[in-house]
Amino acid sequence: MIQENIETALNKQVQKEEFSSRLYLAMAIWCEVNGYPGAAAFLYDHTNEERMHQMKMIHYINERGGKAALYELEAPEAEFGSLENVFTQVLAHEEFITRSINELYGLTVAENDYTTGNFLQWYITEQVEEESAMRTILDKIKLVGKDKAGMFHVDKDLETMAQRNTSGNV
């Protein structure tokens, strides 16, 4: 049976994963209507990944005798200004999620809940991969700057990454 304070902390993380999904959805929409179809495809795909992170945690809470809860969500921003700004915000958000997962892990250690700590290992590894992928994308965007041909290629690369994810060959 999961402890109440751990259950609450996990449910707050469920909320953050759900918000991540909505935030990337808002970004995908912005990209789609601003001429970045590849970035849109990548972010639509990432929206689904965040949903999967949320669902994985919901099932864990329920399987341990707790009850997953859905908290209120803020509306994400709708205007992002530039692709560089989109991915600057994606990276900052992923860093925030990493800190949140680490705090959650710290709580499980303090409470001797090794089962939940073990469950969170998956998220810790996932965050390393996500931060690294987003940093690489942001670096590429910064490198091409205002060069339109370069930006076209970056967008194409993002489309390829989205297709790879969708077909499961990450």
Ligand code: FEO
């Ligand atoms: Fe669920 Fe992108 O972290």
